[in-house]
Amino acid sequence: MTEKWTPTPIRVAREFLYGYSQDLLTFHSCARASEDLIRSVLKPENLAIHQVSARAKALDSMRLKLRRKCYSDPDAQVQDKIGVRVITYYAEDVDRVAEVLKSEFEIDPKNSEDKRTVLEEDVFGYRSVHLIARLKGSRLRSPEYSMLRDRWLEIQVRSLLEHAWAEIEHEVKYKPRIDYPAGVRRRFARIAGVLEMLDTEFQELRRERETLIDNYRRRYLRRTDDDIPFDTARLLGFLEAVRPEGLSWRGASTVHKPFPLHIEASCVDTLNAIKLDTPKKLRKALQDRRVKDQCRRFAQIADVEPSEISHLAIILLLVLALSPARLMDLFPMEACNSTEFREMRRTD
Numbered sequence: 001m002t003e004k005w006t007p008t009p010i011r012v013a014r015e016f017l018y019g020y021s022q023d024l025l026t027f028h029s030c031a032r033a034s035e036d037l038i039r040s041v042l043k044p045e046n047l048a049i050h051q052v053s054a055r056a057k058a059l060d061s062m063r064l065k066l067r068r069k070c071y072s073d074p075d076a077q078v079q080d081k082i083g084v085r086v087i088t089y090y091a092e093d094v095d096r097v098a099e100v101l102k103s104e105f106e107i108d109p110k111n112s113e114d115k116r117t118v119l120e121e122d123v124f125g126y127r128s129v130h131l132i133a134r135l136k137g138s139r140l141r142s143p144e145y146s147m148l149r150d151r152w153l154e155i156q157v158r159s160l161l162e163h164a165w166a167e168i169e170h171e172v173k174y175k176p177r178i179d180y181p182a183g184v185r186r187r188f189a190r191i192a193g194v195l196e197m198l199d200t201e202f203q204e205l206r207r208e209r210e211t212l213i214d215n216y217r218r219r220y221l222r223r224t225d226d227d228i229p230f231d232t233a234r235l236l237g238f239l240e241a242v243r244p245e246g247l248s249w250r251g252a253s254t255v256h257k258p259f260p261l262h263i264e265a266s267c268v269d270t271l272n273a274i275k276l277d278t279p280k281k282l283r284k285a286l287q288d289r290r291v292k293d294q295c296r297r298f299a300q301i302a303d304v305e306p307s308e309i310s311h312l313a314i315i316l317l318l319v320l321a322l323s324p325a326r327l328m329d330l331f332p333m334e335a336c337n338s339t340e341f342r343e344m345r346r347t348d
Helices: 010-022 024-045 059-068 091-104 137-141 143-148 160-174 182-221 232-242 249-254 263-273 279-286 289-302 311-322 324-330 339-347
Strands: 049-056 082-088 129-134 153-159
Touching: 010 024, 010 059, 024 049, 024 082, 024 091, 024 143, 082 091, 082 160, 091 129, 091 153, 091 160, 091 182, 137 143, 153 160, 160 182, 182 232, 232 249, 232 263, 232 279, 232 311, 249 311, 263 311, 263 324, 279 311, 289 311, 289 339, 311 324, 311 339
Parallel strands: 082 153
Antiparallel strands: 049 082, 129 153
């Protein structure tokens, strides 16, 4: 059935809409600042995020909202004047994004909601985490974020498939206010159920990567597959086998200090470029005196044992030792710009 709405009183709505229209350019600037801020907050996590976007609520959308909800003081009560969406590739990353945002912003618990938890176990529909958030801590005093001070943001976090459902359902069902018959509503629910199932399947396929890495690690411990060229799963399994004490890709993610997103693919490309594309060749290169010398220098600077050097750093050190001129060409700046690598370049 179509939901029955009680509109905001006409005088209150008109006064608010006039004031909002006068401030709309400011809200657009706030939306751009919010998008930049949330990108910067999430970037260190290196999560698989499809999109971060922000907008100031359009005047027509605000007018529709006031027609459908009764506000006595919309200036204070409407908390989605600035809306931000964070779209992850995988449903399982939604919670991690929400955790990061909750730690970085003041959250209004009364008006924030996890829409996934309000659905009955046999009901399929809209799934999204809604956080009503504003600045806290040092950002409140920062001139960079002065325009966001004391402003509430509505941050929606959901997966790509959840987003597809939400956008289509909003356009086809919510906006037109059509009272669809039960059979059509059931079709909407079936579509939501299929998308939820696909989300689960994609997550399972993602976990196949972990199975492959485990299998390859065991094979390299037995010295098999030594002449088969690396792909990323083979490289990660190899490094876990030959350098078990070093921080691995999976270990870095577990302690929430992940390596740059997809940099493992750059590592495989690099090994191909310098002709170290198989376990046999890489084992030999790791014993090269020049590589060992660079590892000792790095370990001294980092104050760790050489065996504890991270797997990403080992690949970087290998290139630095054997093909130093190509290091900056083959890897993004952020990978080569750690304190340790800056110190090594300074002392060369």
